[in-house]
Structure formats: C-alpha cells, structure tokens
Amino acid sequence: xxxxxxxxxxxxxxxxxxxxxxxxxxxxxxxxxxxxxxxxxxxxxxxxxxxxxxxxxxxxxxxxxxxxxxxxxxxxxxxxxxxxxxxxxxxxxxxxxxxxxxxxxxxxxxxxxxxxxxxxxxxxxxxxxxxxxxxxxxxxxxxxxxxxxxxxxxxxxxxxxxxxxxxxxxxxxxxxxxxxxxxxxxxxxxxxxxxxxxxxxxxxxxxxxxxxxxxxxxxxxxxxxxxxxxxxxxxxxxxxxxxxxxxxxxxxxxxxxxxxxxxxxxxxxxxxxxxxxxxxxxxxxxxxxxxxxxxxxxxxxxxxxxxxxxxxxxxxxxxxxxxxxxxxxxxxxxxx
Amino acid sequence: xxxxxxxxxxxxxxxxxxxxxxxxxxxxxxxxxxxxxxxxxxxxxxxxxxxxxxxxxxxxxxxxxxxxxxxxxxxxxxxxxxxxxxxxxxxxxxxxxxxxxxxxxxxxxxxxxxxxxxxxxxxxxxxxxxxxxxxxxxxxxxxxxxxxxxxxxxxxxx
Numbered sequence: 001x002x003x004x005x006x007x008x009x010x011x012x013x014x015x016x017x018x019x020x021x022x023x024x025x026x027x028x029x030x031x032x033x034x035x036x037x038x039x040x041x042x043x044x045x046x047x048x049x050x051x052x053x054x055x056x057x058x059x060x061x062x063x064x065x066x067x068x069x070x071x072x073x074x075x076x077x078x079x080x081x082x083x084x085x086x087x088x089x090x091x092x093x094x095x096x097x098x099x100x101x102x103x104x105x106x107x108x109x110x111x112x113x114x115x116x117x118x119x120x121x122x123x124x125x126x127x128x129x130x131x132x133x134x135x136x137x138x139x140x141x142x143x144x145x146x147x148x149x150x151x152x153x154x155x156x157x158x159x160x161x162x163x164x165x166x167x168x169x170x171x172x173x174x175x176x177x178x179x180x181x182x183x184x185x186x187x188x189x190x191x192x193x194x195x196x197x198x199x200x201x202x203x204x205x206x207x208x209x210x211x212x213x214x215x216x217x218x219x220x221x222x223x224x225x226x227x228x229x230x231x232x233x234x235x236x237x238x239x240x241x242x243x244x245x246x247x248x249x250x251x252x253x254x255x256x257x258x259x260x261x262x263x264x265x266x267x268x269x270x271x272x273x274x275x276x277x278x279x280x281x282x283x284x285x286x287x288x289x290x291x292x293x294x295x296x297x298x299x300x301x302x303x304x305x306x307x308x309x310x311x312x313x314x315x316x317x318x319x320x321x322x323x324x325x326x327x328x329x330x331x332x333x334x335x336x
Numbered sequence: 337x338x339x340x341x342x343x344x345x346x347x348x349x350x351x352x353x354x355x356x357x358x359x360x361x362x363x364x365x366x367x368x369x370x371x372x373x374x375x376x377x378x379x380x381x382x383x384x385x386x387x388x389x390x391x392x393x394x395x396x397x398x399x400x401x402x403x404x405x406x407x408x409x410x411x412x413x414x415x416x417x418x419x420x421x422x423x424x425x426x427x428x429x430x431x432x433x434x435x436x437x438x439x440x441x442x443x444x445x446x447x448x449x450x451x452x453x454x455x456x457x458x459x460x461x462x463x464x465x466x467x468x469x470x471x472x473x474x475x476x477x478x479x480x481x482x483x484x485x486x487x488x489x490x491x492x493x494x
Contacts, residue, residue: 230460232475
C-alpha cells in the first residue's frame with residue numbers, strides 16, 4: 001500500500017495524535033455517538049470511523065476488534081438503553097421477583113414478603129435478617145433460591161424476559177431483529193505513521209533556512225500553493241514565494257527525477273513564473289538535469305545553496321520580459 | 337530469396353482510444369504536469385499545422401477570421417472533431433470553438449472529466465501562430481459535465 005496518498009487533513013490528524021502522545025484510539029459509546037479519544041474534528045461519528053478505517057486501509061493505523069454497539073435503526077444513534085419486557089404483551093412494566101428461603105425454619109417465599117420498614121424479617125420466626133437493600137448485611141441463613149419475572153400489566157410470570165432496546169434520542173423501541181449491531185475497532189498508530197510524522201517534521205526543519213532566506217528578501221510564503229495554468233489544469237506546489245508580482249514555485253524532492261520533470265511540466269503552464277526544486281537527497285543527477293531544464297536545484301547540504309537561491313531572487317526582481325516592446329508577427333500577413 | 341517490402345504509408349493511423357491512452361500515461365505519471373505537457377504538445381502541433389495550412393492556401397485579401405476558419409476546417413478534416421468557430425474576436429481577445437462529433441466524447445463520458453487538453457493547446461497554437469498572441473484556456477462546455485455540446489473558449493493572456 002506504500003505510495004497511497006492520504007489527504008492533508010488526515011496527515012494533520014495523525015500529526016496531532018502523535019503530538020498528543022496517543023498510541024491507541026479506543027471507542028467509547030456516548031450520547032453524542034461513538035467517540036475516539038479526543039477526536040472532535042468531524043461533524044458525525046460515522047465520518048470519524050470512515051476516516052479511521054481509511055487510515056487503517058492505508059496502513060497508518062492498525063485496527064483490532066474491540067467492542068460492539070447496538071445502533072438505533074431509526075436515527076442511527078449508538079446511545080441505546082436495554083430493557084426487559086413481557087413476552088406476552090411486550091410491556092416493559094415487569095418486575096423481577098427474587099425467591100428466598102430462611103434455612104433454620106424452612107420458610108420460602110418472595111423477598112418482598114420478608115421486607116418490613118427497610119429490613120428483612122422472617123415471616124415465620126420473626127428473626128431480623130439484615131437490611132433489605134444491602135445484600136452484604138443479610139444473615140447467612142437467608143438464601144436466594146431463584147427468581148422469576150412478573151408482568152405488572154397482565155400478571156403473567158416467566159423466567160426469561162424479552163430484551164428490548166430504547167433510543168432516548170428519537171424515542172423508538174426496537175429489538176435484535178431490527179437493531180444494527182456493529183463491530184467497533186480500536187486503532188493503534190503504526191510505524192508508518194511515526195515515520196510519516198518524522199519526515200514531515202524533518203522537512204519543515206530542512207526547509208527552514210530556505211524559508212528564512214526568502215523572508216529576509218521580502219518574499220511572501222505560501223504552503224500547498226494551488227494555481228490554474230493556461231491549459232486550464234490546476235497545479236499544486238509545495239511552496240510558493242512572491243516578490244512583488246513575481247512568483248517562484250517550489251516543489252520538494254527526495255531524489256526522484258520525476259519530481260523535476262513534473263515541476264518542469266507545471267512551470268510550462270504558468271508563463272512568467274520561476275521554479276525551483278528543493279532536494280533533500282544530495283542527488284548529483286538531479287543537479288545536472290536541473291541545468292538542462294533550467295530549474296535551479298536548492299540543496300541546503302551544498303555550500304552554494306544561498307547563491308543559487310539568490311540568483312533566483314535576482315531573476316524575480318528583474319523587469320518582466322513582457323513589458324519590453326516585442327514586434328508582433330502576423331503570419332496571415334506574411335504572404336501579402 | 338526475395339522478400340516483399342512493406343510500404344510504409346505517409347500517414348500514421350492511430351485510433352483516438354490509443355492516442356488517449358498515450359496521453360493518459362502522461363497524466364498518470366506526472367499528474368497535473370502531464371495535462372500541461374499534453375497542452376504544450378497540442379500547442380506546438382497546432383502552430384506547425386497552422387503554418388503548413390497557411391503556406392498552402394491563397395489568403396489574398398482574406399480577413400484573419402476567414403484564415404482562422406480555414407485552418408480550423410482543415411484541422412477538422414484530420415479527424416480531431418468537426419470544429420466550428422462560434423466566436424472570433426481578437427480585439428477583445430476572445431475565441432470560442434464548438435467541437436461537434438468530438439472523437440474524445442466517449443472518453444470524456446467514461447472518465448467523467450474533460451479529455452481535451454490536447455485540443456485546447458492545438459487551438460491556442462493555431463491562434464498563436466496567426467496572431468503571435470498567447471491565448472489561454474478559459475472554460476469549456478463538456479459532455480463530462482453534462483453539457484450538450486463540447487466547446488473550448490480561449491482568452492488572450494494579460
């Protein structure tokens with residue numbers, strides 16, 4: 001998958017995660033949707049997951065099965081409560097009945113029968129058996145022997161209630177038949193991400209002297225510069241510097257001569273603009289090719305990089321050729 | 337042993353599909369720079385073609401518009417498209433050519449984007465050769481954009 005391009009936005013997201021020291025993104029089901037750590041850049045949680053899946057496909061993240069979420073079929077919310085219901089009329093107004101026995105006298109019955117003013121008292125022998133709401137305080141002679149459910153609407157008793165889901169966002173009630181049940185992944189940042197972030201940081205560090213020099217020469221700098229050429233094609237450049245009305249278009253290269261050819265192709269489409277290639281690879285072949293294509297190669301590892309850049313700046317400061325009087329040739333008049 | 341020698345025809349026959357494949361290789365390799373290269377190829381080709389046509393026709397007393405139309409008509413006969421000059425206004429620096437029966441139509445529709453960078457350059461090359469003024473692409477109607485016609489509009493560079 002190497003060479004797959006991810007968007008600038010995705011690059012920024014990965015950089016911010018590394019800067020925050022996040023190593024793994026884990027899902028959390030919240031009323032606002034499924035959250036991953038502090039990622040708040042997206043309008044919907046679905047967009048967040050789509051992006052994370054894309055970053056997994058491009059191997060910047062490693063996904064692993066982590067959780068499941070019940071999704072409301074009406075509004076797509078994962079913020080869902082589960083409730084028990086009567087299998088006869090699907091009413092959620094049922095109660096759980098706990099059956100207990102007082103071992104010494106053998107009395108068995110519903111827990112409710114033992115309750116007296118918040119305490120448990122054996123209806124047969126009258127012994128106090130602890131606090132009704134605190135199982136820890138129950139007398140060891142009181143044993144739970146079973147349970148059942150009772151519908152408060154129709155009185156029906158049953159052992160297993162239906163499980164229904166309620167969505168507080170849209171108010172719909174549904175069950176497993178209509179619910180969506182989706183896997184949630186945890187995503188770990190891969191080595192590829194750390195390498196990419198390091199390269200980006202290195203690039204910024206490497207171009208800093210060039211940027212500083214351009215600024216000293218009153219250049220306006222724009223990163224990720226986009227411009228439409230005479231062909232109608234829109235071209236992107238890593239960097240653009242303007243001095244007055246002159247434009248310098250710059251791309252970065254890690255030694256691939258294709259970058260230089262592409263820069264030449266783009267330059268041809270922007271008449272009057274200067275172009276330069278910043279090379280990070282110390283590639284002598286690029287230097288020679290640059291001379292052939294008349295595109296200066298700026299390599300801060302070389303001693304003469306300031307002279308090279310200064311020459312470009314001087315060219316930019318010269319009066320544009322177009323302002324000189326150029327006699328216009330008219331071909332259709334030639335044969336007159 | 338005698339062998340029959342193949343007679344190489346004067347004209348190279350290339351389908352529009354094969355031609356477009358060549359161009360697409362440039363775009364796939366160099367991205368937007370590839371589109372620019374195609375435009376430049378068309379531009380140079382248009383200039384050379386225009387020079388050849390003008391050298392062969394009698395343009396005595398002809399207006400610039402008439403000559404441009406003759407060159408465009410000759411280009412149509414090559415098979416690029418049936419080109420019709422709809423607007424020709426060098427004073428205002430505006431030119432519009434409609435491309436009927438464009439041989440690239442199917443590809444524009446299939447790829448869902450304009451495939452006319454070569455023809456944009458070709459027409460700008462013709463007008464450059466005639467007037468020595470650089471024209472740049474302004475906008476187009478394109479089948480890929482759901483337009484009913486294919487047209488190329490050029491404007492003189494500032």
